[in-house]
Amino acid sequence: MTSNSLALGGVSPRRLSHHPLVERYAPVITTVLALVAIWYIAAVAMNWTLVRDGFEREETPYTVSDVLAGTMDAERPLLPAPHQIASNFFDTVFGYPPLAPRSLVYHSLVTLSATLLGFLLGGVFGIVLALLIVHSRVLERSLLPWIICSQMVPILALAPIFIVVLGALGLHGLLPKAIISAYLCFFPIAIGMVKGFTSPDLLQIELMRTWSATPRQVLWKLRWPAAVPFLFASLKVAITISLIGAIVAELPTGAEAGIGARLLAGSYYGQTVQLWSALVAAAVLSWGLITIVGLVERGVNRSMGAR
Amino acid sequence: MDPRKFRLGLLFATAAIALSFVAPLAPGVPSLLARPGLWQAAALAGALFLAAAWFADARAIVPGLAGVIAAAIVSLLLLHDSNIAGNATAGFWSIVTAAWLAAAMCVVALAALRPVRKERRRLINILVPLLFGATVFYLWEVAVRGFGVPPVIFPSPSAAALRFAASLPTLAADFNQTFIKGVLIGYAIGCGAGLLVAILAHRFEFLGRGLLPLGNFFSALPLVGIAPIMVMWFGFDWPSKAAVVALVTFFPMLVNAIAGLSAAGHIERDLMRSYAASHRQSLTKLYLPAALPFIFNALKINATLALIGAIVAEFFGTPTQGIGFRISTEAGRMAIDMVWAEIALAALAGMAFYGFVTLAERATTFWHPSYRT
Numbered sequence: 001m002t003s004n005s006l007a008l009g010g011v012s013p014r015r016l017s018h019h020p021l022v023e024r025y026a027p028v029i030t031t032v033l034a035l036v037a038i039w040y041i042a043a044v045a046m047n048w049t050l051v052r053d054g055f056e057r058e059e060t061p062y063t064v065s066d067v068l069a070g071t072m073d074a075e076r077p078l079l080p081a082p083h084q085i086a087s088n089f090f091d092t093v094f095g096y097p098p099l100a101p102r103s104l105v106y107h108s109l110v111t112l113s114a115t116l117l118g119f120l121l122g123g124v125f126g127i128v129l130a131l132l133i134v135h136s137r138v139l140e141r142s143l144l145p146w147i148i149c150s151q152m153v154p155i156l157a158l159a160p161i162f163i164v165v166l167g168a169l170g171l172h173g174l175l176p177k178a179i180i181s182a183y184l185c186f187f188p189i190a191i192g193m194v195k196g197f198t199s200p201d202l203l204q205i206e207l208m209r210t211w212s213a214t215p216r217q218v219l220w221k222l223r224w225p226a227a228v229p230f231l232f233a234s235l236k237v238a239i240t241i242s243l244i245g246a247i248v249a250e251l252p253t254g255a256e257a258g259i260g261a262r263l264l265a266g267s268y269y270g271q272t273v274q275l276w277s278a279l280v281a282a283a284v285l286s287w288g289l290i291t292i293v294g295l296v297e298r299g300v301n302r303s304m305g306a307r
Numbered sequence: 308m309d310p311r312k313f314r315l316g317l318l319f320a321t322a323a324i325a326l327s328f329v330a331p332l333a334p335g336v337p338s339l340l341a342r343p344g345l346w347q348a349a350a351l352a353g354a355l356f357l358a359a360a361w362f363a364d365a366r367a368i369v370p371g372l373a374g375v376i377a378a379a380i381v382s383l384l385l386l387h388d389s390n391i392a393g394n395a396t397a398g399f400w401s402i403v404t405a406a407w408l409a410a411a412m413c414v415v416a417l418a419a420l421r422p423v424r425k426e427r428r429r430l431i432n433i434l435v436p437l438l439f440g441a442t443v444f445y446l447w448e449v450a451v452r453g454f455g456v457p458p459v460i461f462p463s464p465s466a467a468a469l470r471f472a473a474s475l476p477t478l479a480a481d482f483n484q485t486f487i488k489g490v491l492i493g494y495a496i497g498c499g500a501g502l503l504v505a506i507l508a509h510r511f512e513f514l515g516r517g518l519l520p521l522g523n524f525f526s527a528l529p530l531v532g533i534a535p536i537m538v539m540w541f542g543f544d545w546p547s548k549a550a551v552v553a554l555v556t557f558f559p560m561l562v563n564a565i566a567g568l569s570a571a572g573h574i575e576r577d578l579m580r581s582y583a584a585s586h587r588q589s590l591t592k593l594y595l596p597a598a599l600p601f602i603f604n605a606l607k608i609n610a611t612l613a614l615i616g617a618i619v620a621e622f623f624g625t626p627t628q629g630i631g632f633r634i635s636t637e638a639g640r641m642a643i644d645m646v647w648a649e650i651a652l653a654a655l656a657g658m659a660f661y662g663f664v665t666l667a668e669r670a671t672t673f674w675h676p677s678y679r680t
Contacts, residue, residue: 137419153653287524
């Protein structure tokens with residue numbers, strides 16, 4: 001008997017505020033609305049002097065409401081208001097043909113291709129590493145500490161060198177970016193898969209041994225199925241990291257296209273609205289990728305007979 | 308490890324040493340026998356490998372490693388001959404092969420050891436990865452210098468180390484700018500704010516249920532992208548870096564701390580209630596201690612994230628110092644050895660930071676089941 005179950009008696013379940021949908025979504029919606037409100041207030045506060053100075057420079061008479069309206073649609077605001085970002089986002093996504101260099105869709109696709117290639121490379125590399133580590137005690141003891149150390153190196157610092165080295169070897173464009181995002185995302189996959197491959201307990205492994213299963217059979221019939229939940233958990237982490245890697249790889253390389261290039265251009269030319277809408281694009285991309293991984297996970301689970 | 312394979316590997320290493328006496332080191336240079344001091348050392352390495360092959364068990368490790376060191380020294384000294392560096396041939400590479408083969412055999416044998424004493428087991432757990440890493444660095448050094456890879460593409464570790472030692476003042480200034488000012492201040496602000504908001508969210512359930520999904524959403528976003536905006540708001544100096552770091556570290560801490568604060572069990576909560584403990588008392592005596600493993604998990608994740616955030620923020624503009632600034636400018640000037648020296652600095656700082664957090668975790672969560680072995 002716990003205190004919570006004792007306390008439950010007095011609440012009437014009929015009231016609207018205790019409807020499950022309301023209980024679930026009301027806090028989230030309230031918090032989001034509060035954030036938007038704070039954002040608007042901050043936009044007014046941060047852009048105030050900017051707009052007022054603009055009026056004073058032109059020596060036009062102005063009222064408080066003029067300045068207030070000015071903070072909401074300044075051309076280069078310190079902090080653009082949410083509706084400005086939203087309208088810029090929709091303009092650049094739907095206002096141009098998808099492959100025009102001004103379209104955000106085009107830039108997102110460039111980054112997405114590097115992300116996906118890097119994710120693929122990193123995923124394969126991570127799983128192979130995990131397999132090697134699980135099957136060899138020597139590698140586990142000698143390699144694993146170095147893999148963990150490699151993550152304490154701020155890997156993004158390596159990005160410019162990768163670009164220089166690969167450029168000297170004649171590789172340009174997609175592959176260097178993909179390699180950087182692969183380097184970033186192999187780690188969670190490798191660690192998660194080592195955990196997953198070793199997750200079958202001794203009893204199950206001994207059962208396989210009593211059936212005189214070969215190591216390969218143990219791998220395919222026991223270790224792989226047991227590792228699937230771990231695989232998807234680490235894939236969800238890895239796909240965001242790989243997107244971050246692709247975006248950041250575009251920064252020092254002076255790429256002409258991609259979300260990172262868009263961020264860099266926005267910061268150089270003070271185009272804050274464009275900068276924020278590139279950030280929104282990155283957020284949408286990351287959310288979409290995680291959702292896709294989640295859907296694949298659900299499909300795989302169903303085909304493996306979960307539930 | 309199968310002793311027959313072990314013996315065979317060591318015999319191969321001995322044979323490779325023997326081969327190096329016969330085969331040319333490089334086109335048109337005197338052979339190994341014409342170099343007093345070096346050939347004796349190479350012969351010693353061969354003899355040690357032979358002795359190790361004789362034992363072919365745990366006793367082989369010490370002579371084997373001694374032979375590896377002798378062979379490695381011979382090969383590194385040979386590289387000082389400018390005729391060998393860049394166009395080494397079979398004789399030289401057979402010494403390197405011998406050193407590598409014997410080192411691999413010894414590492415495998417060492418990893419297979421199961422000493423009874425706990426300290427010895429710990430020693431081996433440290434020694435195996437160290438030997439592995441030393442072998443990798445040795446091969447990198449020898450390959451870069453033996454094949455004469457241009458330092459613009461890939462410098463040898465010794466060149467980077469020399470550069471590190473020669474430019475200590477610059478490195479210290481960069482470390483101070485990026486790590487002490489940017490990372491540490493931002494880390495403290497971000498983690499502190501995350502913890503505070505988590506405590507509030509734990510106190511007011513409505514806030515918690517609103518913040519947790521948002522926190523999960525935000526911690527999956529590529530937040531480093533906010534760096535150019537922070538540079539625009541806070542200027543080129545360290546405050547903008549600290550702001551990026553604070554923002555990047557905030558959400559992992561928030562999510563983990565909220566999870567940790569609800570980790571205290573029902574029985575303990577009921578006990579606190581039966582003691583009529585105030586909220587503050589149960590927070591400091593129950594919820595926070597129970598949340599410590601989660602908080603330290605976030606601190607560890609953030610230790611890496613913080614360094615990355617600060618370095619990326621420096622790509623968008625800095626005063627003329629800082630690790631990220633130095634890396635991007637030196638890479639532009641093709642001074643790759645300096646870039647590697649900066650990376651070594653960042654790696655050392657990152658590992659020290661992580662190690663420090665881990666030590667603090669050991670000291671404060673010694674009671675947790677994962678440490679009570």
